[in-house]
Amino acid sequence: xxxxxxxxxxxxxxxxxxxxxxxxxxxxxxxxxxxxxxxxxxxxxxxxxxxxxxxxxxxxxxxxxxxxx
Numbered sequence: 001x002x003x004x005x006x007x008x009x010x011x012x013x014x015x016x017x018x019x020x021x022x023x024x025x026x027x028x029x030x031x032x033x034x035x036x037x038x039x040x041x042x043x044x045x046x047x048x049x050x051x052x053x054x055x056x057x058x059x060x061x062x063x064x065x066x067x068x069x
Contacts (some may be wrong), residue, residue: 012054019032
């Protein structure tokens with residue numbers, strides 16, 4: 001049986017990894033890659049919103065230079 005991806009689970013889990021530090025250049029949390037607006041809205045958001053946020057995370061990850069080079 002294939003594992004369920006987080007963005008397809010119900011309820012949709014938070015992408016938080018307890019590394020909460022906002023990057024000034026990108027505006028994303030360095031742990032979960034969400035914006036502060038997305039983080040604030042998460043608790044009251046519906047599953048459609050949460051899945052939309054999850055869908056954006058891989059694209060954001062591709063634009064981040066984690067090594068600072």
